[in-house]
Amino acid sequence: MNWNLAEFRLLGIDVKVHWSFVLVLAFGAFLYGSGPAGWLVGSLYGVLSMLLLFASVTLHEYGHALMARRFGVGTRSILLLPIGGVANLERIPEKPSQEIAVVTAGPVINVIITIVLIPVALLLNSGNLAQVLSLNAVGANIQSPSLLNLVVFVLSTNLLLALFNLLPAFPLDGGRLLRALLAYIMSYTQATRTAVLIGRLLAVLMAIYGIFSGAISLLLIAFFVYVGGSAELEAVSSRAVLRQYKAGRALTPGATTLYTSERVERVVDLLMRSYQTDFPVRDLSGHFVGVLTRPRLINALRESGPETRVVDVMQPASDIPVCSPETDLATVWERMGQSASRVIAVADHGQVLGIITTDDISEVFQVMSAAMAGTEHRPQPPAETSNDSPETRRYV
Numbered sequence: 001m002n003w004n005l006a007e008f009r010l011l012g013i014d015v016k017v018h019w020s021f022v023l024v025l026a027f028g029a030f031l032y033g034s035g036p037a038g039w040l041v042g043s044l045y046g047v048l049s050m051l052l053l054f055a056s057v058t059l060h061e062y063g064h065a066l067m068a069r070r071f072g073v074g075t076r077s078i079l080l081l082p083i084g085g086v087a088n089l090e091r092i093p094e095k096p097s098q099e100i101a102v103v104t105a106g107p108v109i110n111v112i113i114t115i116v117l118i119p120v121a122l123l124l125n126s127g128n129l130a131q132v133l134s135l136n137a138v139g140a141n142i143q144s145p146s147l148l149n150l151v152v153f154v155l156s157t158n159l160l161l162a163l164f165n166l167l168p169a170f171p172l173d174g175g176r177l178l179r180a181l182l183a184y185i186m187s188y189t190q191a192t193r194t195a196v197l198i199g200r201l202l203a204v205l206m207a208i209y210g211i212f213s214g215a216i217s218l219l220l221i222a223f224f225v226y227v228g229g230s231a232e233l234e235a236v237s238s239r240a241v242l243r244q245y246k247a248g249r250a251l252t253p254g255a256t257t258l259y260t261s262e263r264v265e266r267v268v269d270l271l272m273r274s275y276q277t278d279f280p281v282r283d284l285s286g287h288f289v290g291v292l293t294r295p296r297l298i299n300a301l302r303e304s305g306p307e308t309r310v311v312d313v314m315q316p317a318s319d320i321p322v323c324s325p326e327t328d329l330a331t332v333w334e335r336m337g338q339s340a341s342r343v344i345a346v347a348d349h350g351q352v353l354g355i356i357t358t359d360d361i362s363e364v365f366q367v368m369s370a371a372m373a374g375t376e377h378r379p380q381p382p383a384e385t386s387n388d389s390p391e392t393r394r395y396v
Helices: 021-033 039-070 096-124 129-133 135-141 147-165 173-182 188-213 216-242 264-273 294-303 329-339 358-377 390-394
Strands: 004-010 013-018 075-081 084-089 279-282 288-292 343-348 351-357
Touching: 013 039, 021 039, 039 075, 039 084, 039 096, 039 147, 096 147, 096 173, 173 188, 173 216, 188 216, 216 329, 216 358, 264 294, 279 351, 288 343, 329 343, 329 358, 351 358
Parallel strands: 013 075
Antiparallel strands: 004 013, 075 084, 279 288, 343 351
16 A cells, blocks of 8 residues: 555655554553553653654765765665665666665764764763673663663664665675675676575575574565565666667657547547557647647546547646657666656657657567577587677677
8 A cells, every 4th residue: 555644745745654564663662661661751762762753864865865966876766664764766877886875874964963963872871881882781771761771772763774774685785785896897787686586595605594593584684685585676777778779760650640620539549559558649740749648538538528639638748758769778778767757758859759669669669688598598500600799799
């Protein structure tokens, strides 16, 4: 469920708190309420502790987002979940140096919070550093409401957040950091594949340890890491495939064009006789003025009927991103995501040649992936009969 408990905007970035965050607050209230402070005071203290913990998580995600902004990468939103935060960046910088900067910015924020709070904790504890940094002391006093215990809790959790996120496994920051470092000596896709393999091995080790130690939380983390690594590899592999195909080649030959004066009812007939679902729209002089997308068509039929004019329900050209015929489909996909548009116009020297939809890109990807898989299994000619290098043959 995509319901949000709360939403706010800070520094130009939307922050969304998922409804399941209530479970975290309830857990904090139960954990601390069962302690020596009693249910009322303990529950309130537990809720406050969880809020401060996730304030640290939010700052961690802002570290990623603001560093990404320095490289021209926007952040659609930050989502807070019981398992942590997610900064929804428009894209991941593929220059290793930029990705390293973006990845490390989050844990650095947690380290800075830790460093800032250490003097505060020492001041509140009469300079006893050993007690402040002792895990046993933190565990023994965690349920006892006091300013010192609260500061030590936030200090220790920020340190743990930094260390945990640097584990070399996707989707944690450490997995992305490892991939960026490997990208200096191998291709980005191969670096991702290697980092994912290392992360999976780490996940298996965590799962084994969790089974024998009874730490159920480690099993959940191991599952999270394993699935996250698979998703990252799939995303990077998809971009690698799409980079080999140009936008001009993805245009549908003979695609039907609509005109502003036409009625929606004609589009219904076209849908019945073809596979085309999104239609470029031109005025009577032939200028591109917009696109009638499938969602807009369905909404028009539902709200105003088949007599509605195309010009009244189309998506105007000013809202549609534009690319050149030489733009690769990976970049096209990113631009469509950045503009939240299911279509993009392909223009050459100011003249719109046609449109590409998300369905078109999906179809191209499926066909190219199948073709590449077939090429990998196809017997290669003997080396002595070919003038091509092995690298050339591999990528044909």
